[in-house]
Amino acid sequence: MKNSLLFALPLAAVLAFPALAQTTTSTTDQSAPAAAATPSTSTDAATGKAPLAPPSREGFWGHLNPFARKTYVRRQTEPIRDRVNELDELTSGNTRAIKDTDSRAQAGIKLASDKADAADQHAVDAGNKATMAQQTAQQATTRVQTVETVVTNIDQYKAQNQAEILFRPGQSALSKTAKDAIDTMAGSVKGQHGYIIEVQGFSAGKGQVAITTSQKMAESVVRYLVLEHEIPVYRIYLVGMGNAPTADEAAKPKRMSGGRVEISLLKNDLEQLSSNTGAPVASADQPQQPK
Numbered sequence: 001m002k003n004s005l006l007f008a009l010p011l012a013a014v015l016a017f018p019a020l021a022q023t024t025t026s027t028t029d030q031s032a033p034a035a036a037a038t039p040s041t042s043t044d045a046a047t048g049k050a051p052l053a054p055p056s057r058e059g060f061w062g063h064l065n066p067f068a069r070k071t072y073v074r075r076q077t078e079p080i081r082d083r084v085n086e087l088d089e090l091t092s093g094n095t096r097a098i099k100d101t102d103s104r105a106q107a108g109i110k111l112a113s114d115k116a117d118a119a120d121q122h123a124v125d126a127g128n129k130a131t132m133a134q135q136t137a138q139q140a141t142t143r144v145q146t147v148e149t150v151v152t153n154i155d156q157y158k159a160q161n162q163a164e165i166l167f168r169p170g171q172s173a174l175s176k177t178a179k180d181a182i183d184t185m186a187g188s189v190k191g192q193h194g195y196i197i198e199v200q201g202f203s204a205g206k207g208q209v210a211i212t213t214s215q216k217m218a219e220s221v222v223r224y225l226v227l228e229h230e231i232p233v234y235r236i237y238l239v240g241m242g243n244a245p246t247a248d249e250a251a252k253p254k255r256m257s258g259g260r261v262e263i264s265l266l267k268n269d270l271e272q273l274s275s276n277t278g279a280p281v282a283s284a285d286q287p288q289q290p291k
Contacts, residue, residue, distance in 0.1 A: 215240030
């Protein structure tokens with residue numbers, strides 16, 4: 001009996017030691033979550049949550065227990081897996097935000113570039129319009145100056161061409177030579193503006209007889225211009241001078257046996273105005289009936 005008791009006491013001690021270790025580990029496990037449950041004031045974590053608590057020990061072997069159960073392993077790894085998933089979602093959200101920001105930035109840059117190009121084009125168009133306006137103003141100024149010059153000299157006619165038609169004594173009919181000379185002068189004024197034709201008749205004799213004879217010779221020339229060449233009557237100025245001397249004859253008198261008609265083509269600057277402005281110019285000449 002005494003031997004049995006001595007054998008039982010060491011055996012009880014050996015069996016009690018694991019139980020004591022289990023109790024100590026349980027106490028440590030309970031105190032560790034309590035410490036982990038203490039609120040954390042740190043906000044440095046990426047997810048905004050408190051850091052994970054250290055793994056709890058289970059049983060006598062602790063976290064190196066080779067006989068740990070699946071539930072224990074799953075319980076230890078689930079918080080880590082959840083944090084990894086949260087970090088993946090956070091990374092994905094940041095990537096999307098970066099891409100969205102980059103897209104908006106590129107769209108803003110493109111919009112600003114398009115607006116800059118449009119502004120440059122508007123500036124070019126405005127410059128072209130300003131240049132055209134300046135050219136138009138310059139042309140208008142030139143035309144106004146031309147018109148002022150023409151208006152100033154509207155009543156100043158200059159001799160352009162002259163012809164002399166000779167008649168035999170007592171005759172007023174036109175010879176072929178006379179008609180050829182008239183044709184040459186009349187052909188040079190077709191389609192033109194700002195001209196008049198001055199017809200002066202001169203005749204030998206004295207007094208009213210010479211004036212009447214010179215009038216008839218001048219009228220035959222005017223009639224030919226109107227009927228054959230369709231020269232407007234209001235462009236022809238006719239006068240019978242009789243035996244009055246011309247300017248050349250006043251300096252050097254000469255004897256005249258028959259009669260003659262002097263035809264003078266006079267022009268002002270209306271033709272120049274028409275060519276510069278590119279528009280037809282109405283004639284300022286007024287109709288005048290032959291005398």
